[in-house]
Each structure stands twice: as C-alpha cells, then as structure tokens.
Amino acid sequence: MTHRExxxxxxxxxxxxxxAMISATIVSVALPQIIGALDGTQSQYTWVVTASLLAATAxxxxxxxxxxxxxxxxxxxxxxxxxxxxxxxxGFAQNTGQLIAFRAVQGLGMGALQVLxxxxxxxxxxxxxxxxxxxxxxxxxxVATVAxxxxxxxxxxxxxxxxxxxxxxxxxxxxxxxxxxxxxxxVVTVRRPGAKxxxxxxxxxxxxxxxxxxxxxxxxNSFDWISWQTAAMVGGGIVVLGVAVLVESRVKExxxxxxxxxxxxxxxxxxxxxxxxxxxFGGSVFLGQYFQIGRGYGPTEAGLLTIPxxxxxxxxSTVSGTLVSRSGKVKPYIVAGAVVLTVGFLGLSVIDHETxxxxxxxxxLLVGIGVGMSMQNLVLVIQNVVPLRELGAxxxxxxxxxxxxxxxxxxxxxxxxxxxxxxxxxxxxxxxxIRPSGSGGNTLNLxxxxxxxxxxxRAAYGDATGHIFLVSAGIAAVGVVAALFLxxxxxxxxxDLPDTRESGALAD
Numbered sequence: 180m181t182h183r184e185x186x187x188x189x190x191x192x193x194x195x196x197x198x199a200m201i202s203a204t205i206v207s208v209a210l211p212q213i214i215g216a217l218d219g220t221q222s223q224y225t226w227v228v229t230a231s232l233l234a235a236t237a238x239x240x241x242x243x244x245x246x247x248x249x250x251x252x253x254x255x256x257x258x259x260x261x262x263x264x265x266x267x268x269x270g271f272a273q274n275t276g277q278l279i280a281f282r283a284v285q286g287l288g289m290g291a292l293q294v295l296x297x298x299x300x301x302x303x304x305x306x307x308x309x310x311x312x313x314x315x316x317x318x319x320x321x322v323a324t325v326a327x328x329x330x331x332x333x334x335x336x337x338x339x340x341x342x343x344x345x346x347x348x349x350x351x352x353x354x355x356x357x358x359x360x361x362x363x364x365x366v367v368t369v370r371r372p373g374a375k376x377x378x379x380x381x382x383x384x385x386x387x388x389x390x391x392x393x394x395x396x397x398x399x400n401s402f403d404w405i406s407w408q409t410a411a412m413v414g415g416g417i418v419v420l421g422v423a424v425l426v427e428s429r430v431k432e433x434x435x436x437x438x439x440x441x442x443x444x445x446x447x448x449x450x451x452x453x454x455x456x457x458x459x460f461g462g463s464v465f466l467g468q469y470f471q472i473g474r475g476y477g478p479t480e481a482g483l484l485t486i487p488x489x490x491x492x493x494x495x496s497t498v499s500g501t502l503v504s505r506s507g508k509v510k511p512y513i514v515a516g517a518v519v520l521t522v523g524f525l526g527l528s529v530i531d532h533e534t535x536x537x538x539x540x541x542x543x544l545l546v547g548i549g550v551g552m553s554m555q556n557l558v559l560v561i562q563n564v565v566p567l568r569e570l571g572a573x574x575x576x577x578x579x580x581x582x583x584x585x586x587x588x589x590x591x592x593x594x595x596x597x598x599x600x601x602x603x604x605x606x607x608x609x610x611x612x613i614r615p616s617g618s619g620g621n622t623l624n625l626x627x628x629x630x631x632x633x634x635x636x637r638a639a640y641g642d643a644t645g646h647i648f649l650v651s652a653g654i655a656a657v658g659v660v661a662a663l664f665l666x667x668x669x670x671x672x673x674x675d676l677p678d679t680r681e682s683g684a685l686a687d
Contacts, residue, residue: 184363185303189312191359192296193319195259198352199292200320202266202285203231204327205345209335213342219275229396230279234286235293236392236582237385241376242291243575244434246298247568248376252364255295256357262288263353270346294578297558298571302366306563306670307507313555314500320554321492321547328467329482380426380434387419388583395587399594436572439565444668445573447661448560451517452577453584454658455553458524458651460585465596465644466543473532473641487540491547499552507669509559510662512552517659520549524652532641553658554581563670588654592647599646603639611635 206213210227213219219227245254265285272278300312334344394412402408427433439445466488470481499512523545530539558577565573607613613632 184365185312187363188303188360188365189300189315191356191363192255192299193315194352194359195255195292195356196296196316197319197323198349198356199262199289200323201327201330202262202346202349203235203289204324205331205334205348209331209342209345212335213278213345214275216342217272217275217278226279227275227282229393230283231286231289232396232586233389233392234283235290236579236586237388238287238290239294239579239582240384240434240572240575241381243294243298243571243573243578244376244381244432246295246571246575248432251295251299251302251366251571252360255292255299255360255364258288258291258295259353259357259360261285262292263350263357266346266349266353270343290582293582294571294575297578298574299364299366301562301570301574302567306559308504309559309562310503310509310556310670311497311500313503313559314497314551317496317500317551317555318493321489321496321551324489324492332482375432377426377430377432377434380423380430383419383423383426384434387416387423388579390416390419392583392586395590398590399597404594434572435576436565436569439561439569439573440576442564443664444564444666445561445577447665448557449577449580451513451553451658451661451665452557452581454654454661455517455520455550455557456581456584457588457591458520458655458658460588465592465647469530469641469644473637473644475637484536484540485543487544488547491544491549492551493547495548495551496555497551499556503556503559503670508667509556509563509670510665510667513556513560513665514659514662516549516552516554516556517655517662518549519545520553521652521655521659523547523549524648524655528645528649528652530641530645530648532638534641549655553662559670560665563668588651592650595650596643596647599643600639603643604636607635607639608632 206227214227242254242258262285265281265288268281269278269285272281297316300316301309304312330348331345334340334348335342390412394409394416398404398409424437427435427437440449466485467481470476470484476484495516499516503509503512523542526542526545527539530542558574561573561577562570611631613635
C-alpha cells in the first residue's frame with residue numbers, strides 16, 4: 180500500500196478505535212443518572228462497568244489469534260457490526276439486567292477493535308515505519324480517554340438528549356468507519372491449510388481470566404481479601420489457567436504462543452506493559468475523583484483539569500513515534516518514558532486537598548509524556564520479533580496483559596484509597612467533634628452532608644489520593660527495570676521476518 184492508501188485506511192481504523200475507546204469512559208459520568216432512570220442497585224451499577232471490561236479483556240487473545248487465521252478485514256468489519264448493534268441495544272435497554280447483558284456484548288466488540296486495529300496496522304507497515312503511525316494510535320487513545328467523561332457529562336446534562344445518547348452517539352461513527360474500511364483497507368491474508376482455532380485453550384483462558392477479574396472487581400467491597408471467596412476464586416482461576424497453559428503447550432495453533440512469551444524481549448515487554456497499565460489506568464481513574472470530591476469541582480471542570488495528561492500523551496506519542504521511525508531504535512524511548520512516568524507519579528504522590536493546580540498539572544503532564552513514550556512502543560518490541568503469521572496472537576497477548584494490569588491497578592489502588600479515606604474521615608470527625616449519623620462520611624453525595632462534615636470528607640479524599648500515586652510510582656518503577664533489560668535491537672524494515680515469508684498470500 181502507498182502512503183496515501185495507508186492514511187486512508189488508517190482514518191477508518193483510528194475512527195473505529197476512537198469510538199471503542201470512548202465508549203468505555205463515556206458512561207462514567209452519566210452512570211448515576213442511568214442507574215437511577217432504570218431503577219437499578221449499587222451492585223448493578225458496578226456490573227454495568229465490569230461486564231464490558233470482562234468481555235473485552237478476556238476475549239482479546241482470542242481475537243488476536245483469529246486475526247492470524249482468517250481475513251483481518253472481515254474480522255474488523257464483524258467487530259464493528261457487533262459493537263454498533265450492541266450500542267443500539269444498550270441505548271434501548273429497559274432495565275439494568277438488559278443493559279448489563281448488552282454491555283457484555285459491547286465489550287466483545289471493544290476488545291476486538293482494540294487489538295485488531297493494532298494487528299492490521301502491523302500487517303500494512305514495517306516495524307521501523309510503524310513508530311509514527313503508532314504515535315497517531317496513542318494520540319487517539321489519549322483523546323478518547325479524556326473526551327469520554329466530558330462528552331458523557333455534556334450528554335447527560337442536556338435535557339433534549341438524555342443518557343441513552345451516550346450509546347446512540349457511537350452508531351453514526353461506526354457506520355462511517357465501516358464504509359471507509361470497506362473501500363480503503365487491503366491487507367494480506369496468508370492461507371494455511373489445516374490451521375484452526377484452539378477453542379479449548381480459548382475457552383479456558385477466557386474462563387480463568389474472567390474468574391480472576393471478577394475477584395479483583397469485588398474483593399475489598401463484597402468480601403475481604405482473606406476469605407473463603409478469595410481462596411475459591413483465586414485458586415479456581417489459577418487452576419483453570421494452569422490447565423490452559425498445558426493445553427496451549429500441546430496444540431499446533433495456540434491462542435497465546437508460549438514460545439514467544441517465554442523469550443527475553445517479549446517477556447520483558449509484557450512485564451513492562453503490565454506495569455505501565457497498572458500505573459496508568461489505576462492512577463488516572465482516580466484523578467477525576469480527586470478533582471470532584473477532593474477539590475470540589477464539577478464533572479465537566481474535572482474533565483478539563485485532566486487535559487495536561489491527555490496533552491502529554493498526545494505530544495509524546497506522536498513525537499517519539501516519528502523519532503522511532505527515523506532511528507529504528509525503540510529501547511531508549513521506552514526507558515525514558517518509563518522513567519518520566521515514574522517521576523510524574525512521584526510528583527502526584529505529594530499532593531493533598533490544597534496543592535497548587537499548577538503543580539498537579541505539571542505532574543500529570545509528566546505522566547502523560549511517560550505513557551505516550553512507552554505504551555505503544557512496547558507493542559513494537561513484540562511485533563518486531565514475531566513472524567507475520569503470529570502477529571495477531573502476539574499483539575493480542577501484550578494488549579491483554581496491559582488491560583489486565585489496568586484492571587488489577589484500579590482494584591488494588593481503589594482498596595488502598597478506600598482504607599485511607601475511611602481512616603482520614605474518622606480522624607477528621609473526631610478532631611472536629613462531629614458525630615457521624617446514618618451513612619456519615621461514607622456517602623459520595625457531599626451535598627447531603629453538613630458543611631463541617633463536607634470539609635472533612637473533601638480533605639480526607641484529597642489527602643489520601645497522594646498515597647495511591649506513590650504506589651503507582653512503585654509499580655511504574657518495575658516497568659523501568661524491565662525496560663532497562665530489553666536488548667537494544669533495531670526495528671526491521673520488512674513486514675515479515677526474512678526466513679518466514681510464505682507464498683500464497685491473498686489480498687482482502
């Protein structure tokens with residue numbers, strides 16, 4: 180494909196990715212209104228988010244493997260249709276049970292789009308040239324992450340739209356993306372006689388991961404970290420995944436290619452990606468809560484205050500991507516990004532409810548720069564050492580571990596924040612001579628609290644947030660160590676490894 184053809188196809192790919200990414204965050208601000216309108220419960224509130232997350236994370240390796248065996252163009256068109264139909268269904272949901280079910284289907288489409296876009300870009304462009312295009316990919320992810328809550332709040336606050344448009348708004352964009360890709364996308368499909376999907380391994384991986392993700396979602400809230408529920412779910416999940424590894428080691432076409440994951444650079448890239456995912460997603464999720472509860476800003480204002488984070492990712496991903504393509508070297512940018520990410524989180528670790536917004540913005544900018552320089556470039560490390568026939572499975576593996584890291588980060592950091600907040604509120608009430616009544620400081624509806632109690636709760640949230648960013652800095656430091664041990668290899672300028680190119684390739 181020529182540069183112009185690549186850009187035309189890329190516009191459809193990035194539009195599809197943008198819609199998938201934004202759908203994951205657009206409901207965050209509007210969710211209280213959605214659950215209220217459908218007369219749902221607090222547990223259902225959690226499952227509206229968890230259902231799509233589970234489906235997206237657990238299905239990612241499967242979609243990646245399917246991309247190695249079947250037409251990539253057909254697969255992304257199928258995933259767009261799944262996402263579009265499920266988005267419509269979510270918008271028409273009449274109760275929370277229906278919404279949760281439709282969100283799970285939407286999660287399948289989201290997971291597919293996130294991995295297939297990366298696989299198709301890798302199938303069109305050599306690793307050396309892929310750096311700058313991955314920069315565009317990182318920029319889209321950054322904009323979607325910040326724009327989602329802003330757009331969701333705007334839709335929820337507009338009386339003539341209503342919360343259902345948080346789902347309907349995706350439909351026209353997916354139609355445009357489908358049309359663009361149908362016209363412009365032409366990627367090679369390698370036909371391999373006898374190749375088939377390892378359905379047993381795929382089922383075991385999805386089941387094992389789902390059990391662990393459900394445990395991560397509810398531990399600390401519905402049951403204790405040390406409890407029979409934890410033992411049953413963690414033990415059961417590990418056993419199922421152990422059987423999955425045994426199956427994957429024996430089949431001809433494994434969903435997760437163990438021979439690649441065991442190699443030094445891919446293993447280090449996955450470890451670093453896991454750490455970056457835990458630190459980034461786990462830390463940034465709580466910035467909105469810090470600005471709203473700890474500092475007293477509204478949802479829209481809180482979204483605007485996170486712009487430095489988006490700006491950092493936007494600038495660093497595009498600039499570092501261009502530099503990677505020019506030099507063919509990727510390790511220096513990953514190491515630098517991991518270091519800057521750690522420094523940014525160390526800066527955020529000292530904030531409280533009175534910290535200057537200029538300082539907070541500067542620290543967020545560093546976090547964004549670190550993420551932009553490391554996240555997508557870590558994908559390049561794995562894609563550079565695998566043949567074209569295993570590109571999907573390898574890309575799916577690193578995307579899966581990054582998503583898994585983000586989920587673990589949100590749960591662990593959320594538990595730490597809850598404990599620190601509870602302690603801070605109790606100490607603040609005792610010091611101020613306030614006797615909590617009813618839900619006391621446990622409610623997030625600050626307007627229902629007296630002024631004195633509201634001040635204590637705000638201070639507790641603002642002061643506790645710094646502690647979770649200190650943990651994020653420690654996790655990011657693991658990414659620095661992993662990045663330092665990467666081999667300083669140069670990115671290849673061919674689509675496939677020289678000794679694995681196959682004849683019989685067909686264009687979609």
